Amino acid sequence: MATKSDLIPRVITAIVALPLLAALVIYAPHWGFWLLVFAAGAVSIWEFCGITFAEEHPAGRIFAVVAGLGLMAVLYWADEFFVPAVVAATILTLLFYLFWYRDQERVTHYIGSTITAMVYAGLLLSFVAMLNRDLGDAGWMWVFMVLGLVWGSDTGAYFAGNALGKHKLYESVSPNKSIEGAVGGLTATIAVAFGFNALFAYLFPELWEPMAVWQVLALAIPANILGQTGDLAESLIKRAHDVDDSGTIIYGHGGILDRIDALFFAAPWVYYFALYGV
Numbered sequence: 001m002a003t004k005s006d007l008i009p010r011v012i013t014a015i016v017a018l019p020l021l022a023a024l025v026i027y028a029p030h031w032g033f034w035l036l037v038f039a040a041g042a043v044s045i046w047e048f049c050g051i052t053f054a055e056e057h058p059a060g061r062i063f064a065v066v067a068g069l070g071l072m073a074v075l076y077w078a079d080e081f082f083v084p085a086v087v088a089a090t091i092l093t094l095l096f097y098l099f100w101y102r103d104q105e106r107v108t109h110y111i112g113s114t115i116t117a118m119v120y121a122g123l124l125l126s127f128v129a130m131l132n133r134d135l136g137d138a139g140w141m142w143v144f145m146v147l148g149l150v151w152g153s154d155t156g157a158y159f160a161g162n163a164l165g166k167h168k169l170y171e172s173v174s175p176n177k178s179i180e181g182a183v184g185g186l187t188a189t190i191a192v193a194f195g196f197n198a199l200f201a202y203l204f205p206e207l208w209e210p211m212a213v214w215q216v217l218a219l220a221i222p223a224n225i226l227g228q229t230g231d232l233a234e235s236l237i238k239r240a241h242d243v244d245d246s247g248t249i250i251y252g253h254g255g256i257l258d259r260i261d262a263l264f265f266a267a268p269w270v271y272y273f274a275l276y277g278v
Contacts (some may be wrong), residue, residue: 003126020048021147025140030133034076041072043256044121047246051237052113057102065115067092068122075126082257089118119256120264127267129277131199138207143201145193146270150262152192153185157228160184172216174235186224193220211278219273224268230265234258 024033045068049061074085081264089132093114101107131146132139161181193216201210211219234257238246247255 011187022144025132025143030129030139031059033132034129036067037125038072040071040124040256041122041245044125044260045069045117047255048117048121048237049113050248051241051243052117055112056106057110059100060097060102060110060114061095063096064117067114068118069116071254072122072126075123075228076129090115107250114144124264124268127271128263131274132269134271138200138204138253141196141204141208142270142274145219145274146223146263146267147197148192149189149220150227150260150266152188153166154231155225156188156191157181157185161186170232173232173239176233177235182228185228186221189224189227190217190220193217193223203212209278215278218277219270222269223273226265226269227262230262234261235264 015131024036028036042065045065046061049064054061056202071082071085075082093111097107097111097114101110128143128146135142157177157179161176161178163183164180164184165178167179169179169182197208197211197216200208218273234246238244245254246257
């Protein structure tokens with residue numbers, strides 16, 4: 001959870017970035033939005049490896065980005081070849097470190113970090129682009145939905161935590177997070193889900209089939225739990241390596257990982273719910 005001193009730079013960044021993101025989601029062709037997700041995946045993989053092993057093996061960091069982007073491209077553009085691509089990426093990772101390790105005692109750490117970076121920071125993020133691709137004309141609305149659920153949770157947790165937070169949620173992993181903040185995040189996520197469902201059904205009745213109450217709750221509650229645990233998972237990675245931020249690329253927010261960590265866990269749920277739950 002952000003501190004109070006983070007609020008002004010966060011607001012400034014949001015004012016600048018959100019209209020640009022909204023325009024890209026709505027008006028860009030699918031491949032254009034995929035390029036944005038692709039670029040975010042590249043930075044996320046780069047930052048993840050920067051946390052875990054980059055100083056020990058800079059070349060491995062570059063390999064992780066290239067291999068991870070290859071898997072993201074195959075999943076989006078040629079998913080029928082995805083399983084062979086995963087096999088190839090796994091074998092190539094092992095071969096890379098077989099012939100180019102820096103510290104033999106640490107080589108399994110390099111291998112594990114590389115594969116985790118490709119899957120966690122790359123492939124999981126691809127589901128945001130797949131929402132836009134696979135949900136037809138309503139795809140851009142589902143992108144807004146998943147972003148709204150995640151960022152609504154973050155906002156609700158921030159204000160509820162600062163105003164009411166007294167009981168630590170998981171102090172050993174993320175000392176600033178509170179149970180009250182988590183409840184505030186859940187409440188905000190549910191409110192966003194109902195709000196977007198009503199708004200889309202009102203503005204675009206030909207594109208958006210309104211969800212029943214139980215469907216909204218079935219979408220929002222797991223998405224929030226997954227999003228908040230995704231945030232905690234990234235906090236665990238940073239705490240394990242004594243790192244405060246994954247990077248400095250976003251003013252007021254740290255790195256890409258710090259801003260979208262919840263999306264990694266929530267986006268796959270929203271994607272499959274959108275395909276099969278409505």
